[in-house]
Amino acid sequence: MSIVISNFLQTDATGKIHDLVSIPSYINDRINELEFALEREKNILGDLKSEVIEVIRGTSAFGSVLLNDLITKSECRIVELENEIVIQYDKLRKQKFQIDKFREIYKQIDFDRSTVYTSSSFDVQKATAHQLVERLYLGRGYKYRIEWKFGGYTQGEPDIEPD
Numbered sequence: 001m002s003i004v005i006s007n008f009l010q011t012d013a014t015g016k017i018h019d020l021v022s023i024p025s026y027i028n029d030r031i032n033e034l035e036f037a038l039e040r041e042k043n044i045l046g047d048l049k050s051e052v053i054e055v056i057r058g059t060s061a062f063g064s065v066l067l068n069d070l071i072t073k074s075e076c077r078i079v080e081l082e083n084e085i086v087i088q089y090d091k092l093r094k095q096k097f098q099i100d101k102f103r104e105i106y107k108q109i110d111f112d113r114s115t116v117y118t119s120s121s122f123d124v125q126k127a128t129a130h131q132l133v134e135r136l137y138l139g140r141g142y143k144y145r146i147e148w149k150f151g152g153y154t155q156g157e158p159d160i161e162p163d
Contacts, residue, residue, distance in 0.1 A: 038081040
């Protein structure tokens with residue numbers, strides 16, 4: 001583990017490290033999908049509510065009970081989508097926080113970061129690893145997978161799962 005972190009800290013600040021701490025695009029894509037679905041559902045709800053007048057006049061293909069159920073389901077779907085959007089924005093905020101935290105740690109380490117890390121005491125190495133690593137999975141034959149705390153970056157074998 002110490003070697004992996006040491007090698008990681010040797011990366012150039014303007015090169016590879018910029019790619020590692022970027023926010024995964026899937027979060028932004030998911031937010032855009034949810035906002036599009038929310039807008040579509042609001043349009044559907046508006047159409048259903050305008051159909052109420054036609055039900056009262058007796059010219060609608062919908063019955064009052066069916067229309068009420070459709071409006072209720074549409075309103076519930078809007079609430080679900082809004083809640084999911086809040087969750088995704090919270091994930092995005094956490095990712096940005098982790099990235100800022102990592103960049104702060106990265107700036108605090110000297111130019112020759114790996115030498116500083118390997119020459120540090122075990123407690124300092126452990127604290128650094130705790131700030132950088134989310135999960136560590138160990139497999140057979142020296143296989144490993146590290147999930148870093150920032151940017152959703154994973155290093156190592158992708159097929160290793162916890163027992």
